[in-house]
Amino acid sequence: MPRFWRVLLISLIIVLVLYGIYFALGRPVIPLPTIPYKVSPGQPLHSIITSDGADELKLTLNTSGEIEITSEDQSVVALNYTPETFDNTLDLGERLLIAQKSLQSNEDVPESSPFLRKLIDWVIAYYYHVIRFRLSVLLTALP
Amino acid sequence: MNKTPTFIKLLLAVILVLGMLMVQQPPMATAEIAKQEIPANLVHIDVTYDPGTKSYSIGGFSAEDLRQVGAPQFQDEIWQVLSMLDGVTLKIQGDVIDIFTNDQPLFSVAWDGASREILYSLLNAYIELGDVDMERAEAWLDKADIVISLRQSKELSEPLQISLATLLQVQVKDNGELSVEGFPTGMSLTPETLDLVNLAGIENLKLCWNKGVIDLQVNGQALPQATLYQGGLSVVDKAFGLSLGDLTPIFGSSFGAGLVIGEADPVTGECLP
Numbered sequence: 001m002p003r004f005w006r007v008l009l010i011s012l013i014i015v016l017v018l019y020g021i022y023f024a025l026g027r028p029v030i031p032l033p034t035i036p037y038k039v040s041p042g043q044p045l046h047s048i049i050t051s052d053g054a055d056e057l058k059l060t061l062n063t064s065g066e067i068e069i070t071s072e073d074q075s076v077v078a079l080n081y082t083p084e085t086f087d088n089t090l091d092l093g094e095r096l097l098i099a100q101k102s103l104q105s106n107e108d109v110p111e112s113s114p115f116l117r118k119l120i121d122w123v124i125a126y127y128y129h130v131i132r133f134r135l136s137v138l139l140t141a142l143p
Numbered sequence: 144m145n146k147t148p149t150f151i152k153l154l155l156a157v158i159l160v161l162g163m164l165m166v167q168q169p170p171m172a173t174a175e176i177a178k179q180e181i182p183a184n185l186v187h188i189d190v191t192y193d194p195g196t197k198s199y200s201i202g203g204f205s206a207e208d209l210r211q212v213g214a215p216q217f218q219d220e221i222w223q224v225l226s227m228l229d230g231v232t233l234k235i236q237g238d239v240i241d242i243f244t245n246d247q248p249l250f251s252v253a254w255d256g257a258s259r260e261i262l263y264s265l266l267n268a269y270i271e272l273g274d275v276d277m278e279r280a281e282a283w284l285d286k287a288d289i290v291i292s293l294r295q296s297k298e299l300s301e302p303l304q305i306s307l308a309t310l311l312q313v314q315v316k317d318n319g320e321l322s323v324e325g326f327p328t329g330m331s332l333t334p335e336t337l338d339l340v341n342l343a344g345i346e347n348l349k350l351c352w353n354k355g356v357i358d359l360q361v362n363g364q365a366l367p368q369a370t371l372y373q374g375g376l377s378v379v380d381k382a383f384g385l386s387l388g389d390l391t392p393i394f395g396s397s398f399g400a401g402l403v404i405g406e407a408d409p410v411t412g413e414c415l416p
Contacts, residue, residue, distance in 0.1 A: 077375060
Protein backbone atom coordinates (compact mmCIF):
# COMPACT_ATOMS: atom_id res chain seq x y z
CA MET A 1 0.00 0.00 0.00
CA PRO A 2 1.40 3.44 -0.85
CA ARG A 3 2.67 5.45 2.09
CA PHE A 4 0.12 8.21 1.50
CA TRP A 5 -2.86 5.87 1.92
CA ARG A 6 -1.31 4.26 4.96
CA VAL A 7 -0.83 7.64 6.68
CA LEU A 8 -4.37 8.65 5.73
CA LEU A 9 -5.83 5.44 7.11
CA ILE A 10 -3.88 5.68 10.35
CA SER A 11 -4.95 9.33 10.78
CA LEU A 12 -8.56 8.38 10.13
CA ILE A 13 -8.39 5.57 12.67
CA ILE A 14 -6.83 7.88 15.27
CA VAL A 15 -9.55 10.49 14.69
CA LEU A 16 -12.27 7.84 14.91
CA VAL A 17 -10.81 6.34 18.08
CA LEU A 18 -10.49 9.77 19.71
CA TYR A 19 -14.04 10.67 18.74
CA GLY A 20 -15.20 7.28 19.99
CA ILE A 21 -13.66 8.03 23.38
CA TYR A 22 -15.23 11.53 23.34
CA PHE A 23 -18.61 10.02 22.42
CA ALA A 24 -18.31 7.30 25.04
CA LEU A 25 -17.61 9.98 27.65
CA GLY A 26 -20.98 11.54 26.78
CA ARG A 27 -19.73 14.29 24.46
CA PRO A 28 -18.64 16.67 27.23
CA VAL A 29 -18.45 20.37 26.48
CA ILE A 30 -14.91 21.48 25.62
CA PRO A 31 -14.19 24.82 27.31
CA LEU A 32 -12.35 27.39 25.22
CA PRO A 33 -10.45 30.30 26.77
CA THR A 34 -12.55 33.29 27.74
CA ILE A 35 -12.31 36.21 25.33
CA PRO A 36 -11.96 39.55 27.15
CA TYR A 37 -13.65 42.56 25.61
CA LYS A 38 -13.33 46.09 26.95
CA VAL A 39 -16.30 48.39 26.52
CA SER A 40 -15.60 52.11 26.48
CA PRO A 41 -17.92 54.71 28.00
CA GLY A 42 -20.37 55.95 25.39
CA GLN A 43 -20.94 52.56 23.81
CA PRO A 44 -24.53 51.29 24.21
CA LEU A 45 -23.36 48.21 26.15
CA HIS A 46 -21.46 50.30 28.71
CA SER A 47 -24.53 51.49 30.60
CA ILE A 48 -25.91 47.95 30.75
CA ILE A 49 -22.65 46.48 32.09
CA THR A 50 -22.25 49.16 34.75
CA SER A 51 -25.90 49.19 35.81
CA ASP A 52 -25.52 46.85 38.78
CA GLY A 53 -22.10 48.10 39.89
CA ALA A 54 -20.26 44.92 38.96
CA ASP A 55 -18.79 46.47 35.78
CA GLU A 56 -18.58 43.01 34.26
CA LEU A 57 -20.94 40.88 32.24
CA LYS A 58 -20.15 37.42 30.97
CA LEU A 59 -21.81 35.97 27.91
CA THR A 60 -21.38 32.21 27.63
CA LEU A 61 -22.32 30.16 24.59
CA ASN A 62 -22.52 26.48 25.24
CA THR A 63 -23.05 24.81 21.86
CA SER A 64 -24.86 21.93 23.54
CA GLY A 65 -27.80 24.32 23.64
CA GLU A 66 -27.38 27.08 26.20
CA ILE A 67 -26.64 30.77 26.09
CA GLU A 68 -26.22 32.38 29.50
CA ILE A 69 -25.57 35.88 30.75
CA THR A 70 -24.01 36.20 34.20
CA SER A 71 -23.08 39.20 36.28
CA GLU A 72 -20.68 38.68 39.18
CA ASP A 73 -21.37 34.91 39.21
CA GLN A 74 -25.10 35.63 39.37
CA SER A 75 -27.09 34.19 36.47
CA VAL A 76 -29.20 36.87 34.86
CA VAL A 77 -30.87 35.05 32.02
CA ALA A 78 -30.36 31.78 30.18
CA LEU A 79 -31.66 30.59 26.83
CA ASN A 80 -31.94 26.88 26.12
CA TYR A 81 -32.10 26.02 22.46
CA THR A 82 -32.18 23.04 20.16
CA PRO A 83 -31.34 23.19 16.46
CA GLU A 84 -35.11 23.23 15.78
CA THR A 85 -35.91 26.13 18.11
CA PHE A 86 -32.83 27.98 16.84
CA ASP A 87 -34.09 27.56 13.27
CA ASN A 88 -37.57 28.75 14.33
CA THR A 89 -35.98 31.86 15.86
CA LEU A 90 -34.01 32.58 12.69
CA ASP A 91 -37.17 32.10 10.65
CA LEU A 92 -39.16 34.49 12.85
CA GLY A 93 -36.34 37.03 12.96
CA GLU A 94 -36.02 36.98 9.18
CA ARG A 95 -39.77 37.40 8.68
CA LEU A 96 -39.89 40.34 11.10
CA LEU A 97 -36.87 41.93 9.48
CA ILE A 98 -38.32 41.58 5.98
CA ALA A 99 -41.66 42.94 7.20
CA GLN A 100 -39.95 45.93 8.83
CA LYS A 101 -37.91 46.68 5.70
CA SER A 102 -41.01 46.34 3.51
CA LEU A 103 -42.88 48.79 5.72
CA GLN A 104 -40.03 51.29 5.66
CA SER A 105 -39.26 51.12 1.95
CA ASN A 106 -42.64 50.02 0.57
CA GLU A 107 -40.82 47.49 -1.61
CA ASP A 108 -40.65 43.71 -1.64
CA VAL A 109 -37.55 42.55 0.19
CA PRO A 110 -36.06 39.23 -1.00
CA GLU A 111 -35.67 36.38 1.46
CA SER A 112 -32.20 35.21 2.47
CA SER A 113 -30.48 32.51 0.44
CA PRO A 114 -31.85 29.03 1.25
CA PHE A 115 -28.30 27.70 0.98
CA LEU A 116 -27.11 30.14 3.67
CA ARG A 117 -29.96 29.10 5.94
CA LYS A 118 -29.12 25.42 5.40
CA LEU A 119 -25.46 26.13 6.10
CA ILE A 120 -26.31 27.89 9.37
CA ASP A 121 -28.59 25.00 10.34
CA TRP A 122 -25.84 22.47 9.62
CA VAL A 123 -23.25 24.40 11.62
CA ILE A 124 -25.61 24.74 14.59
CA ALA A 125 -26.58 21.06 14.39
CA TYR A 126 -22.92 19.98 14.06
CA TYR A 127 -21.78 21.85 17.16
CA TYR A 128 -24.94 20.76 19.00
CA HIS A 129 -24.76 17.04 18.18
CA VAL A 130 -21.17 16.21 17.23
CA ILE A 131 -18.60 18.38 19.03
CA ARG A 132 -19.59 20.74 21.81
CA PHE A 133 -17.70 23.83 22.89
CA ARG A 134 -18.12 26.47 25.54
CA LEU A 135 -17.17 29.94 24.44
CA SER A 136 -17.26 32.89 26.84
CA VAL A 137 -16.90 36.59 26.26
CA LEU A 138 -16.15 38.71 29.32
CA LEU A 139 -17.35 42.24 28.81
CA THR A 140 -15.60 44.70 31.11
CA ALA A 141 -16.61 48.33 31.35
CA LEU A 142 -13.74 50.79 31.13
CA PRO A 143 -13.91 53.64 33.65
CA MET B 144 1.94 -11.48 4.78
CA ASN B 145 0.55 -8.33 3.20
CA LYS B 146 -0.38 -5.73 5.82
CA THR B 147 -3.16 -4.07 3.78
CA PRO B 148 -5.96 -6.44 4.79
CA THR B 149 -4.98 -5.96 8.45
CA PHE B 150 -5.43 -2.19 8.10
CA ILE B 151 -8.75 -2.60 6.39
CA LYS B 152 -9.90 -5.11 9.00
CA LEU B 153 -8.83 -2.78 11.79
CA LEU B 154 -10.59 0.16 10.15
CA LEU B 155 -13.75 -1.87 9.65
CA ALA B 156 -13.63 -3.03 13.27
CA VAL B 157 -13.25 0.54 14.56
CA ILE B 158 -16.06 1.82 12.34
CA LEU B 159 -18.26 -1.09 13.43
CA VAL B 160 -17.63 -0.45 17.13
CA LEU B 161 -18.13 3.31 16.81
CA GLY B 162 -21.20 2.79 14.67
CA MET B 163 -22.74 0.53 17.30
CA LEU B 164 -21.83 3.04 19.97
CA MET B 165 -23.50 5.88 18.07
CA VAL B 166 -26.56 3.92 17.11
CA GLN B 167 -27.10 2.94 20.75
CA GLN B 168 -30.00 5.07 21.87
CA PRO B 169 -30.44 6.35 25.40
CA PRO B 170 -33.10 4.39 27.24
CA MET B 171 -36.39 5.90 26.21
CA ALA B 172 -38.97 6.71 28.78
CA THR B 173 -41.57 4.30 27.52
CA ALA B 174 -43.55 4.10 30.69
CA GLU B 175 -46.95 5.51 30.12
CA ILE B 176 -47.50 8.75 31.93
CA ALA B 177 -50.13 8.14 34.51
CA LYS B 178 -53.30 9.82 33.47
CA GLN B 179 -53.67 12.79 35.74
CA GLU B 180 -56.81 14.57 36.71
CA ILE B 181 -57.51 17.73 34.79
CA PRO B 182 -55.27 20.26 36.54
CA ALA B 183 -57.00 22.92 38.60
CA ASN B 184 -56.66 26.64 38.26
CA LEU B 185 -55.21 27.46 41.64
CA VAL B 186 -55.34 31.04 42.88
CA HIS B 187 -54.43 31.85 46.48
CA ILE B 188 -54.36 35.56 47.25
CA ASP B 189 -53.53 36.92 50.66
CA VAL B 190 -54.44 40.52 51.44
CA THR B 191 -53.38 42.31 54.61
CA TYR B 192 -54.70 45.72 55.56
CA ASP B 193 -54.10 48.26 58.29
CA PRO B 194 -57.02 50.66 58.93
CA GLY B 195 -54.67 52.82 61.04
CA THR B 196 -52.44 53.77 58.12
CA LYS B 197 -55.12 53.02 55.51
CA SER B 198 -52.69 50.86 53.58
CA TYR B 199 -52.92 47.37 52.19
CA SER B 200 -50.69 44.70 50.73
CA ILE B 201 -51.74 42.07 48.18
CA GLY B 202 -50.01 38.82 47.30
CA GLY B 203 -46.64 39.81 48.71
CA PHE B 204 -46.63 43.23 47.04
CA SER B 205 -46.16 46.04 49.55
CA ALA B 206 -48.38 49.13 49.71
CA GLU B 207 -45.56 51.07 48.04
CA ASP B 208 -45.31 48.55 45.17
CA LEU B 209 -49.07 48.76 44.67
CA ARG B 210 -49.05 52.55 44.72
CA GLN B 211 -46.41 52.53 41.95
CA VAL B 212 -48.68 50.52 39.66
CA GLY B 213 -51.65 52.77 40.39
CA ALA B 214 -53.62 50.60 42.82
CA PRO B 215 -56.67 52.53 44.08
CA GLN B 216 -57.04 53.96 47.57
CA PHE B 217 -60.20 52.96 49.45
CA GLN B 218 -62.77 55.40 50.73
CA ASP B 219 -63.18 56.00 54.49
CA GLU B 220 -66.46 54.04 54.55
CA ILE B 221 -64.68 50.94 53.32
CA TRP B 222 -61.93 51.35 55.91
CA GLN B 223 -64.58 51.65 58.63
CA VAL B 224 -66.11 48.32 57.58
CA LEU B 225 -62.70 46.65 57.31
CA SER B 226 -61.65 47.91 60.74
CA MET B 227 -64.55 45.96 62.27
CA LEU B 228 -63.23 42.67 60.90
CA ASP B 229 -60.13 40.76 61.84
CA GLY B 230 -60.29 38.75 58.70
CA VAL B 231 -62.48 37.42 55.89
CA THR B 232 -61.69 34.39 53.80
CA LEU B 233 -63.43 33.26 50.64
CA LYS B 234 -62.77 29.73 49.45
CA ILE B 235 -63.97 28.22 46.21
CA GLN B 236 -63.07 24.58 46.29
CA GLY B 237 -64.91 21.84 44.47
CA ASP B 238 -68.63 22.53 44.33
CA VAL B 239 -68.84 24.87 47.34
CA ILE B 240 -68.06 28.47 48.14
CA ASP B 241 -67.26 29.01 51.82
CA ILE B 242 -67.01 32.38 53.52
CA PHE B 243 -65.27 32.70 56.88
CA THR B 244 -65.11 35.77 59.11
CA ASN B 245 -62.64 35.90 61.96
CA ASP B 246 -61.94 32.20 61.30
CA GLN B 247 -65.60 31.27 61.85
CA PRO B 248 -67.71 29.91 58.97
CA LEU B 249 -70.25 32.51 57.92
CA PHE B 250 -72.05 30.73 55.10
CA SER B 251 -71.64 28.30 52.22
CA VAL B 252 -73.04 28.51 48.72
CA ALA B 253 -73.40 25.71 46.20
CA TRP B 254 -70.93 26.10 43.33
CA ASP B 255 -71.91 23.26 41.05
CA GLY B 256 -72.63 23.44 37.33
CA ALA B 257 -76.28 24.43 37.81
CA SER B 258 -75.53 27.24 40.26
CA ARG B 259 -72.79 28.57 38.00
CA GLU B 260 -75.26 28.67 35.09
CA ILE B 261 -77.54 30.90 37.17
CA LEU B 262 -74.58 33.18 37.84
CA TYR B 263 -73.72 33.38 34.13
CA SER B 264 -77.35 34.27 33.33
CA LEU B 265 -77.29 37.03 35.95
CA LEU B 266 -74.01 38.37 34.58
CA ASN B 267 -75.38 38.30 31.02
CA ALA B 268 -78.42 40.24 32.18
CA TYR B 269 -76.57 42.91 34.12
CA ILE B 270 -73.14 43.46 32.59
CA GLU B 271 -72.73 45.56 29.48
CA LEU B 272 -69.53 44.04 28.23
CA GLY B 273 -71.16 41.23 26.33
CA ASP B 274 -72.35 37.69 26.91
CA VAL B 275 -70.31 35.40 29.09
CA ASP B 276 -68.79 32.61 27.03
CA MET B 277 -70.01 29.68 29.12
CA GLU B 278 -67.51 27.23 27.67
CA ARG B 279 -64.63 29.53 28.59
CA ALA B 280 -66.10 30.33 32.00
CA GLU B 281 -66.39 26.62 32.75
CA ALA B 282 -62.81 26.05 31.57
CA TRP B 283 -61.74 28.53 34.25
CA LEU B 284 -64.09 27.64 37.06
CA ASP B 285 -64.91 23.94 36.72
CA LYS B 286 -61.76 22.76 38.50
CA ALA B 287 -60.91 25.97 40.31
CA ASP B 288 -59.25 26.18 43.69
CA ILE B 289 -59.54 29.81 44.76
CA VAL B 290 -58.75 31.18 48.20
CA ILE B 291 -58.85 34.91 48.88
CA SER B 292 -58.11 35.95 52.43
CA LEU B 293 -58.25 39.44 53.92
CA ARG B 294 -56.42 39.86 57.22
CA GLN B 295 -56.14 42.92 59.45
CA SER B 296 -52.41 43.08 59.96
CA LYS B 297 -49.46 45.41 59.53
CA GLU B 298 -47.41 42.56 58.06
CA LEU B 299 -46.64 42.10 54.39
CA SER B 300 -49.13 39.69 52.80
CA GLU B 301 -48.09 36.17 51.79
CA PRO B 302 -46.73 35.80 48.25
CA LEU B 303 -49.21 35.02 45.50
CA GLN B 304 -49.83 31.41 44.64
CA ILE B 305 -51.07 31.20 41.10
CA SER B 306 -50.99 28.09 39.00
CA LEU B 307 -53.29 28.38 36.03
CA ALA B 308 -53.75 25.42 33.74
CA THR B 309 -56.20 27.28 31.51
CA LEU B 310 -54.68 29.62 28.97
CA LEU B 311 -55.83 33.22 29.13
CA GLN B 312 -57.26 33.88 25.66
CA VAL B 313 -56.17 37.21 24.25
CA GLN B 314 -57.37 38.41 20.85
CA VAL B 315 -56.13 41.22 18.66
CA LYS B 316 -58.92 42.25 16.33
CA ASP B 317 -58.35 43.44 12.76
CA ASN B 318 -58.39 47.07 13.91
CA GLY B 319 -55.82 46.33 16.62
CA GLU B 320 -58.22 46.29 19.59
CA LEU B 321 -57.19 43.94 22.36
CA SER B 322 -59.69 41.77 24.18
CA VAL B 323 -59.14 39.26 26.97
CA GLU B 324 -61.48 36.28 27.18
CA GLY B 325 -63.84 38.13 24.85
CA PHE B 326 -63.97 41.28 26.97
CA PRO B 327 -62.53 44.48 25.46
CA THR B 328 -59.63 45.94 27.42
CA GLY B 329 -59.72 49.42 25.89
CA MET B 330 -56.13 48.92 24.75
CA SER B 331 -55.00 48.40 21.19
CA LEU B 332 -51.90 47.80 19.10
CA THR B 333 -50.54 50.69 17.09
CA PRO B 334 -51.23 50.45 13.32
CA GLU B 335 -47.44 50.13 12.71
CA THR B 336 -47.16 47.14 15.06
CA LEU B 337 -50.25 45.53 13.57
CA ASP B 338 -48.88 45.96 10.02
CA LEU B 339 -45.55 44.48 11.09
CA VAL B 340 -47.21 41.47 12.71
CA ASN B 341 -49.48 40.89 9.71
CA LEU B 342 -46.67 41.26 7.16
CA ALA B 343 -44.51 38.84 9.15
CA GLY B 344 -47.37 36.33 8.99
CA ILE B 345 -47.72 35.97 12.76
CA GLU B 346 -51.13 34.47 13.48
CA ASN B 347 -50.86 33.36 17.07
CA LEU B 348 -48.59 33.22 20.11
CA LYS B 349 -48.55 30.97 23.11
CA LEU B 350 -46.67 32.29 26.13
CA CYS B 351 -46.13 30.31 29.30
CA TRP B 352 -44.54 31.58 32.50
CA ASN B 353 -43.57 28.92 35.01
CA LYS B 354 -41.66 30.28 38.01
CA GLY B 355 -39.19 32.20 35.89
CA VAL B 356 -39.11 29.85 32.90
CA ILE B 357 -40.62 31.33 29.76
CA ASP B 358 -41.81 29.18 26.86
CA LEU B 359 -42.96 30.91 23.72
CA GLN B 360 -44.50 29.50 20.57
CA VAL B 361 -45.15 31.56 17.47
CA ASN B 362 -47.56 30.02 14.94
CA GLY B 363 -47.14 26.75 16.83
CA GLN B 364 -43.35 26.75 16.46
CA ALA B 365 -41.38 26.70 19.70
CA LEU B 366 -38.68 29.28 20.32
CA PRO B 367 -35.74 28.74 22.71
CA GLN B 368 -36.75 28.44 26.33
CA ALA B 369 -35.71 31.44 28.41
CA THR B 370 -34.99 31.30 32.13
CA LEU B 371 -35.12 34.56 34.02
CA TYR B 372 -33.37 34.31 37.37
CA GLN B 373 -34.86 36.17 40.29
CA GLY B 374 -31.45 37.38 41.47
CA GLY B 375 -30.55 38.54 37.99
CA LEU B 376 -33.77 40.43 37.48
CA SER B 377 -32.38 43.45 39.34
CA VAL B 378 -29.60 43.62 36.72
CA VAL B 379 -32.17 43.71 33.89
CA ASP B 380 -34.26 46.20 35.87
CA LYS B 381 -31.37 48.61 36.42
CA ALA B 382 -29.87 48.10 32.95
CA PHE B 383 -33.04 49.06 31.12
CA GLY B 384 -34.49 51.39 33.78
CA LEU B 385 -37.70 49.40 34.00
CA SER B 386 -38.54 50.20 37.67
CA LEU B 387 -40.10 46.78 38.07
CA GLY B 388 -40.14 46.84 41.87
CA ASP B 389 -40.13 43.63 43.87
CA LEU B 390 -41.33 40.81 41.62
CA THR B 391 -40.64 38.02 44.12
CA PRO B 392 -44.33 36.98 44.28
CA ILE B 393 -44.59 36.05 40.61
CA PHE B 394 -41.53 33.80 40.76
CA GLY B 395 -43.69 31.28 42.61
CA SER B 396 -46.47 31.40 40.04
CA SER B 397 -47.22 29.78 36.73
CA PHE B 398 -49.67 30.95 34.08
CA GLY B 399 -49.96 31.38 30.37
CA ALA B 400 -51.73 33.18 27.58
CA GLY B 401 -52.71 32.42 24.01
CA LEU B 402 -52.78 35.42 21.72
CA VAL B 403 -54.59 35.32 18.41
CA ILE B 404 -54.20 37.92 15.68
CA GLY B 405 -57.36 38.51 13.66
CA GLU B 406 -59.75 35.64 13.12
CA ALA B 407 -57.30 32.76 13.53
CA ASP B 408 -58.31 29.76 15.66
CA PRO B 409 -57.79 30.07 19.43
CA VAL B 410 -54.54 28.74 20.85
CA THR B 411 -55.13 25.42 22.54
CA GLY B 412 -53.20 23.42 25.10
CA GLU B 413 -51.96 24.10 28.57
CA CYS B 414 -48.89 25.51 30.20
CA LEU B 415 -48.25 23.27 33.15
CA PRO B 416 -44.96 21.39 32.93
